[in-house]
Every structure is written in C-alpha cells, then in structure tokens.
Amino acid sequence: MMQIVMRAHGWAAVRAPGFLAAAVVAAAASFLSEHYQAPVMLFALLLGMAMNFLATEGPCKTGIECTSRAVLRLGVALLGMRITFAQMAALGWQPVVLVLLSVVVTICVAMLVARAMGFQTLFGLLTGGATAICGASAALALSAALPAHPGKEKATLFTVIGVSALSTLAMVLYPMVVRALHLSPAQAGVFLGGTIHDVAQVVGAGYGMSQETGDTATVVKLLRVAMLLPVIAFAALVTRLRGAHDGGKRPPLLPWFAVGFVLLAALNSTGWMPAWLQSAANGLSRWCLVIAISALGMKTQLKELSTVGIKPIVLMLGETIFLAVLVVLLLRWGL
Numbered sequence: 001m002m003q004i005v006m007r008a009h010g011w012a013a014v015r016a017p018g019f020l021a022a023a024v025v026a027a028a029a030s031f032l033s034e035h036y037q038a039p040v041m042l043f044a045l046l047l048g049m050a051m052n053f054l055a056t057e058g059p060c061k062t063g064i065e066c067t068s069r070a071v072l073r074l075g076v077a078l079l080g081m082r083i084t085f086a087q088m089a090a091l092g093w094q095p096v097v098l099v100l101l102s103v104v105v106t107i108c109v110a111m112l113v114a115r116a117m118g119f120q121t122l123f124g125l126l127t128g129g130a131t132a133i134c135g136a137s138a139a140l141a142l143s144a145a146l147p148a149h150p151g152k153e154k155a156t157l158f159t160v161i162g163v164s165a166l167s168t169l170a171m172v173l174y175p176m177v178v179r180a181l182h183l184s185p186a187q188a189g190v191f192l193g194g195t196i197h198d199v200a201q202v203v204g205a206g207y208g209m210s211q212e213t214g215d216t217a218t219v220v221k222l223l224r225v226a227m228l229l230p231v232i233a234f235a236a237l238v239t240r241l242r243g244a245h246d247g248g249k250r251p252p253l254l255p256w257f258a259v260g261f262v263l264l265a266a267l268n269s270t271g272w273m274p275a276w277l278q279s280a281a282n283g284l285s286r287w288c289l290v291i292a293i294s295a296l297g298m299k300t301q302l303k304e305l306s307t308v309g310i311k312p313i314v315l316m317l318g319e320t321i322f323l324a325v326l327v328v329l330l331l332r333w334g335l
Contacts, residue, residue, distance in 0.1 A: 018063015018295070019071070021054050025294035026287065039164040039198065041136040044290050045157060048297020055298040068295035069144070075288025076141040076228075077260030079134075081281035082199075083222045084269040091219055095190055098330045099223045102194055106132040106323045107231065113318065117311055122146055123155055125235060127312070130163045131319040134225045135197030137289055139163060140296075141228055144257065145235040157296060162316040167197035170320070171205045177324070178209065185209070187331055189216025194224065194327045197320075226265070232258045 025047045032047075033040035054060040110128025111121045126146065130139035143156040174196060178188040189206055192213065196202045199221055206217030236258065264281070267273060 015063035015066045018054070018060040018065070019067045019291075020063075021051065021060045022048070022064060022067045022071075022291045022295040022298065025051060025298070026290040029290060029294065039136075039168055039201075040290055041160055041198075041293050042164045044294045045161055045297040048294040052298050055295075060298075064295045064298050068292055068299060071288050071295070072140055072292035073144055073257035075285050075292060076137070076144065076232075077257040077264065078281050078285030078288065079137060079141075079225060079228065080261040080264030080266075081268050081273075081278055081285065083226050083265050084271075085265075086269060086271075091216075091223070095194075095220050096223060098190065098327065099194060099220065099227065101330060102323060102326050103132040103224060103227045103231070105326060106319060109322060110315070110319050114315060117315060119312070119315070122235075122238070123312075124315070125238075126155060127159050127162070127316050128319055129231050129235075130159050131166075131197060131316065131323055132224070133227050133231060134199060134221070135163045135167050135201075136160045136293070137198075137225075138228055138231075140289060140292060141232055141257075142235050145232045145239060147239045153296060153299060158312060159316070160293060160296075162313065163197050166316065166320050167201045170196045170324075171201035174324070175205055175209055181328065183331070185212040186216050189213040190220050190331060191324075191327055193217035193220025195320075195324045196221070199225070229258055229262050229265075232261075 026044055029040050029043035029047050032038070032043045055064045107125060107128040110131065111124035114124025114127070115121050126139060126142050129142045130136065132138075139156060139159040143152065143159075146152065174192055175188075178191060181191075183191060188209060189212065192205050192209075193202055193216065196205055196217075199218075202217050202221040203214065207214030268278065
C-alpha cells in the first residue's frame with residue numbers, strides 16, 4: 001500500500017509544475033475574457049503560446065503534455081452534465097431532425113471539400129465537427145479521439161482559433177440576419193442555436209433578442225452538444241480501423257471520456273442531480289477545457305500557425321456560411 005502511495009506521489013510531483021503553469025495561464029485568460037468580453041479559449045491559446053518555452057524543456061514539460069491530454073478528456077466527459085433527455089423532448093421532433101440533418105450534412109460536406117482542397121479528410125472532420133457541434137469544445141473532443149499525426153496539434157489549435165473568432169462574429173451578425181429574414185422568436189432561437197458555434201455566444205445572441213429566443217436557442221444548442229457523442233464514436237472508429245494509437249494498440253471503440261459523457265447525460269436526465277452539483281460540474285468542465293487549451297497553446301509556437309495559409313481559413317468560413325444557409329433552408333421547409 002505504501003509503495004502505491006509513493007508511486008502516486010511521484011507521478012503527481014513530476015506533473016504538478018506543468019499543470020500549475022497551465023492553470024495560471026487559464027486563470028489569466030478567464031480574467032481577461034470577463035473584463036474584455038472576448039472568447040476565453042482564444043485568450044488561453046494566445047497566452048499559452050506566449051509561454052511555449054515552458055514546454056520545450058525543464059520541470060513543466062511532462063505536466064504540460066499530460067494536461068493537454070488527460071485534463072482535456074475529463075472536461076469533455078463533464079460536458080454531459082449540460083444536457084438532459086427531457087430538454088430534447090420538450091422541443092418536439094422538428095428541431096431534433098433539423099439538428100441531426102445540419103450536423104451530419106455539414107460534417108460530410110466539410111470532409112469532402114477538405115479532401116478536394118488537398119487536406120486530409122480528418123481535417124475536414126475536425127473543422128466540420130467544430131463548426132456543426134459546439135465550437136472549441138468539439139474541436140478539442142474530436143482531436144482527442146482522432147489518430148495521432150505530426151500536424152494534429154497545429155490543426156487543432158488553428159481550428160480552435162478559427163471557430164472562436166467566427167463564433168464571436170456570428171454572435172454580432174446573426175441577430176441582424178434574423179431580423180432581415182423576419183423570423184419568429186421561436187424560429188430565431190432555432191436559427192441562433194443551430195448555427196452559432198460556442199454556447200456562450202449562443203446565449204449572448206439569443207437572450208440579447210428576447211427571453212423566448214434565448215430559451216429556445218440554448219436548448220437547440222444543447223441538442224447540438226448531444227451530437228458530440230456519435231461524432232466522437234465515428235472518429236474513434238476511424239482511429240480504430242487505422243490502428244493508430246499513441247501506444248501502438250488499437251483504441252477502444254468508444255473512448256472513456258465519450259462513455260463518461262453519455263453516462264453523465266443519462267444521470268443528469270434522472271432529475272436527481274441537485275442544481276449546485278450541476279453548476280459545479282459545468283464549472284469544472286469549463287476550467288478543464290480552458291486549462292487543457294492553455295497547455296496545448298504552450299506546446300505550439302506562433303510561427304507554426306502562421307504557415308497554414310489561406311486555404312484552411314476559406315474552408316472554415318465556407319463551413320460556417322454553409323451551416324447558416326442550410327439551417328435557414330430547413331426552417332423554410334418546416335423543420
């Protein structure tokens with residue numbers, strides 16, 4: 001027993017400096033986000049990249065590596081506490097079908113277009129999933145499930161930066177689109193919740209218009225978050241078929257964090273979870289994701305992102321516009 005305790009202490013001691021460094025960056029990013037009303041993920045990335053010297057050598061390196069993987073997976077699993085099956089049922093079948101179609105079609109189109117533009121198909125899955133599901137959180141979750149390759153971290157960071165910037169832009173522009181299209185409050189909520197990438201920006205745009213629009217937009221957005229599980233399962237299946245895994249073994253069909261996601265969603269749906277525990281789990285999930293993206297930023301140099309060129313930007317912008325047009329068409333068709 002004493003030997004196990006000593007090993008655990010040694011394991012934690014080696015990783016603590018890197019974790020604490022990422023946590024400090026995350027705290028600074030949260031402070032700036034609250035005071036300047038900008039995406040916290042974007043601040044975490046930029047501040048992390050400014051501290052990338054910590055990940056090259058020294059006592060923080062091991063902890064930063066661990067934080068970018070393990071803490072990320074924990075944060076994704078805790079996202080399951082945001083949704084309940086009752087929330088989905090309350091909207092009726094039309095928004096569920098709309099979300100299902102928009103997510104699947106957007107990801108499929110993104111993969112095809114990415115391949116046509118000369119990227120790997122999996123890059124299209126990463127950017128399309130981030131656009132169609134829940135922004136930076138989806139990008140991080142999909143990255144954790146996809147096979148390891150040399151450009152994976154750079155692709156993930158670029159996707160997080162792009163989707164965060166586009167989500168903020170959409171929060172400002174989409175309410176004007178809603179007014180121009182003369183959508184009802186309920187339709188406006190479906191449009192905003194079905195198109196804006198990140199949850200925070202959906203809430204800001206929806207409640208900025210009306211209470212009904214905000215309520216509808218939030219629930220529709222949570223439906224998109226629920227789509228994270230099948231898309232992670234698909235990414236994990238691709239990884240399994242390719243036999244790609246850090247340790248050389250085939251990964252499980254469903255990663256543990258995906259299983260945790262669905263179990264927590266099911267538990268949250270029972271109604272037994274007190275409000276304070278839900279709030280604490282959501283807060284912990286947010287902190288895990290921000291700390292993990294800070295660690296990812298530390299592992300990347302800014303000059304590496306400057307080499308991506310214009311094509312990935314065009315791809316993500318095209319995915320965002322495609323999703324918005326698709327949702328409007330589905331609304332016009334009665335979904």
